[in-house]
Amino acid sequence: MPDAPTSELAAPELAPLESAPLDLAGAYWPGVERGSRRLLVVPVGSLEQHGPHLPLDTDTRIAAAVARRACAGRAGVALAPPLPVGASGEHADFPGTLSIGTDALTSCLIELGRHASLHWPALLLVNGHGGNVAAVQTAVGRLRDEGRDCASWHAELPDGDSHAGRSETSIMLALCPDAVRLDAAERGDVRPLASILPLLRAHGVRAVSANGVLGDPAGASAAEGRLLLTRLADSLNAAIEGLVERRRG
Numbered sequence: 001m002p003d004a005p006t007s008e009l010a011a012p013e014l015a016p017l018e019s020a021p022l023d024l025a026g027a028y029w030p031g032v033e034r035g036s037r038r039l040l041v042v043p044v045g046s047l048e049q050h051g052p053h054l055p056l057d058t059d060t061r062i063a064a065a066v067a068r069r070a071c072a073g074r075a076g077v078a079l080a081p082p083l084p085v086g087a088s089g090e091h092a093d094f095p096g097t098l099s100i101g102t103d104a105l106t107s108c109l110i111e112l113g114r115h116a117s118l119h120w121p122a123l124l125l126v127n128g129h130g131g132n133v134a135a136v137q138t139a140v141g142r143l144r145d146e147g148r149d150c151a152s153w154h155a156e157l158p159d160g161d162s163h164a165g166r167s168e169t170s171i172m173l174a175l176c177p178d179a180v181r182l183d184a185a186e187r188g189d190v191r192p193l194a195s196i197l198p199l200l201r202a203h204g205v206r207a208v209s210a211n212g213v214l215g216d217p218a219g220a221s222a223a224e225g226r227l228l229l230t231r232l233a234d235s236l237n238a239a240i241e242g243l244v245e246r247r248r249g
């Protein structure tokens with residue numbers, strides 16, 4: 001990815017959203033009942049170490065921000081508060097990480113989906129953490145088997161930069177620069193995720209990367225983060241369109 005011009009780097013603000021989605025956390029039930037209800041979007045995050053320079057809730061912030069951008073201006077789409085803890089067993093050796101594991105997360109998402117289907121015709125899980133993928137996919141499969149309209153979307157970042165590297169650092173610089181400790185940022189293990197996955201699964205991230213970073217935050221910028229956010233939001237937008245179209249058709 002080319003480096004952005006310096007002038008752009010000086011303005012980390014994101015463009016304002018055209019119109020905010022219905023925020024479920026701040027809504028009142030009579031309003032929800034009266035309003036149109038086509039799709040409920042639930043961000044699924046994690047609370048896990050993100051190197052010495054990014055906060056533990058990085059995945060949650062990214063999932064929620066992408067969801068908010070993709071939901072903006074869509075009638076009948078409501079945004080639920082993000083699930084703040086996911087399946088992060090591979091980061092367990094780093095203090096601060098909290099995980100409920102794949103089985104509990106799967107059950108949680110299935111129950112959430114069953115409940116959501118009482119009042120919404122469709123559910124979309126917006127996942128911000130690679131370790132949640134198995135739980136999200138299993139839950140979506142079960143909910144569909146039960147006849148519920150449900151889909152998932154996963155925030156995918158460039159390979160070799162999977163955790164607290166340049167991409168996530170850039171996105172966080174775009175979203176919340178005050179939460180990024182650039183002076184503490186360090187290079188981690190830069191091998192492609194696929195090549196270290198067996199070791200990572202068997203012994204956890206700390207056995208592979210002492211500082212918890214998989215990738216290299218060097219070169220991260222708010223401008224690059226805005227670009228990545230736009231790409232992620234476009235991809236999520238397409239998934240939402242597909243879901244809404246499928247219901248129309």
Ligand SMILES: [Zn+2]
Binds near residue numbers: 050059129162164168
């Ligand atoms: Zn992350």
